[in-house]
Amino acid sequence: MMPVLKTIKEKIVSAFNVADDVMRGKAVETIAYEVGELDNIFAILVLGAFIGIPSPPIHITMELLPVMEKELGIMLEKVSTAHDPLGDLFSVLGID
């Protein structure tokens, strides 16, 4: 194949791949947001004592705490952006 044609083909494939990635990303954006929220609800249920919400018996918190670094991080991040909860939601739903 001529080098020019090869380059064009590669660019088309690359563009297609980018479009594919974007579409796949778009397709799961809402569900990914929902997962983030569920993670947060779970973290609040288990680790709520850290932000002043009643939580399960303390030993359950203590047993799960060592495997919940990520969830703890998400929860603390959500707390720090709690002043603008709608902004976060609108950006996911594409509302300007």
Added chain:
Amino acid sequence: MKPQSRFYIGKGGVGKSTTSAITAVHLARNSRDILLVSMDPAHNQRDIFQQDFSEKTRQVNDYLAVKEVDVDYWIEKYLKDTEKTIKRTYSYESAFNLQNYFNVLQFSPGLEEYALLLAFENIIHTFEDKDVIIFDMAPTALALRFFSLPFITLIWLEELLKLREKIYAKKEIISEIKVGRKTIEQDKVKAKLEILIEEYGHLGDHFTSGATRISLVMNNDKLSFSEAFRIKKKLMDIGINIESVLVNKSESRVIPDEIRHEFNNQKIALFPFSSKNILGYQAINEYLDENSEIFAEIQ
């Protein structure tokens, strides 16, 4: 064969420590290998035996050993172990930020009964060679919280697992759409929840199985009877049956009708009133000698 666990529960002051100590000495006199464990944070066994006991097991004679559960020791040990695990699994920064919380956690409500549960698990695994382990329990409120802890914990864990499974299924959908296959790393929280459910399930089964026997200690008076009735009902709600009723300080040799009627499915034993203080190993032996007819029936 696992050792049998016998729990002595009842209203404060009815004589749980005395009846459990007398039973322990009685069984040891019959060459059964006995461990008597004081689970009451306000330990009485040291006063009854007139000997110093501690978390470390102490032999009273060839067949009888006594141990006092130190709740503070178990809380401290548990917090330290958890802190160590966190330092191992967390990044330095996250672990560092949690440091302050640990200083407060030791005062959290609910840790006391959990510490008793940890001590109980440790004892039944460490003393598998004993014939009988007798637990002299704390008064009603703490004892009931101790028994219900595995069941309450299971309710929480099962609900948390349901939510975790929902999260995991959605993560699988995302992975399938994004990369075409379900390749997400194993959910550590879900795995931990499953392990905990199994552990607490075993513990709950232990309490409701034949390996655990509950002796309800009471006196022949209204207050003690009312509380005994409530204890029976509360334990039945969580599936734990009372095996026997011990009427302590009994002045009569006849079981009162009210007690016989309410506890018709339980063995009832009368521990006769003694005008002397039952203090010291020698005094317990004298009490057993004086009432040998009654104790011949207690196994």
